[in-house]
Amino acid sequence: MDALLGLENPQTGKTVRYIITQLRLPRAVMAVLTGAGLAIAGLLMQTLFRNPLAGPFVLGISSGAGLGVALIIMGATALGIGSISGLGIITASVVGSLAVLLLIILMSLRIKDTMGLLIVGLMVGSLSSAVVGILSYFSSSEQLKRYVFWSMGSLGAINWTDLAIISSMFLISILLLIWIIKPLNALLLGENYALSLGINIKKTRWIIILITSILAGSITAYAGPIAFIGLAVPHLSRLILPTVNHKVLIPTVILLGATLLLFCDLVSQLPFSNYSLPINAVTSLLGAPLIIWLIMRKRNLHF
């Protein structure tokens, strides 16, 4: 292990050793898990809603997580709870994202129109920000700062215990994903054709939602709402491959998502300087032009 990290030299100072094993390495692992997880979540949402614009963000899942976190950070004093533990924030984030996903899926049972659903997702996002706005107005600057920092995203504030939790969530998601790989591909034919092929759409839909909320919820809890990865990576993967077969697409989005976020994190650290940028600024700065460039090249974005 030490040799792998270039720490075999006993001369290496304790500080360097600490920086590498307790700061840099967890951060890199977190970037890998976050990039891969959000890319999977985005891919699943695009397949389920048959919409190229879908992603964990667009449907308000991350806003839901944000609302949960805001409620627990800023609403805690109102409820008379003193300090909020990391676990509290995580729980709030998972509950928030799960609530929004359930809402979206309940709507999707009634609204057959995917554009309608996207609008509902956007509205849920606006609603969440409105509530967050009200909470911010009445909260202390200390609480506000904590929330704003959470919302800018960070891969740094992570230790090995947190990583163990996220990794296990990730593992559960992958297992669930393997279970629904066939229905997931059948969904590419549209729900009615999938139904006629004997696919259990209801079960598939619920498992997709479960996976997305586990992944997006736990990642957002620790890293904050990381923008663009979930939306952009599936599109990039489809263009690179090019196929929509999930058996190939899922490993690709995992690799590409991990690589891309690792790269973004590298950029955000502003190497050779003493400054660093919030990760969200970097993913958006890189992600938005990328999507625009794809559209400009008249490459159609399919799901």
Added chain:
Amino acid sequence: MIRLENIQVGYGHCVVAGFDGDLAFAKAKFISIIGTNGSGKSTLLRAMASGQHLIDGNVFINDKNRNGYTAVERSKYISVVLTERSFSLFLSVRELLELSRAPYTNYIGKLAVQDHDIINEALENFDLKQLENRKAGTLSDGQLQRVLIARAIVQDAEYILMDEPTSHLDINHKADLLLQLRDYCHEHNKTIIYATHEIQLAMSLCDEVVSIHKGSIVHETKNDFITSNKLQEIFPSKHVAFENGIIQFKFKG
């Protein structure tokens, strides 16, 4: 055999069409469903295929209620060609057909040699061999329609329900395709039930006719249907006349 018992189809509580008694569709038949826009042709097809829009009555597949089958079992009895095109336009023609073998593949959808044979045969029969790697989004309407029909055939179900399979096709392709489908039924002991607006082609090619007019469903042989001269009744216009199932337009001047 598919048997419909006292069925009423429609939306919500609003019955569009129905029949008191049994409607039975035997094997190896090429059957057309005829009626005006909104008469309930698609609704009837959907009721048979998925149980959607079935307000009352029962659908029996080989004398067992369709609800008694698992979804996968049902998919081996009934496949569909729909008018909606909500599939991913990024799917290649071959992928579209491969996915349609889902009822026969294992839990990760691995295709066996036999599956590939069936897919290759369908690609060959429907003149799709040179299109097999094209993405669905790049095909013309007519090509896409052939792909969707090949897709239903690859599913290898006993009954294939098609909603306007020849829309978007040129008249020569319509005739060729319908003849091919009729021969497929007779040679492979399958039944195709299809909704259509192509009256004249239906009258020359199909074995049986299901007509829907003013909410009542009538099922009879093609010859009985033509003799009863229902066409004039179903499609009333002083400019259109039907003679032995042949359309004649009567415009003055």
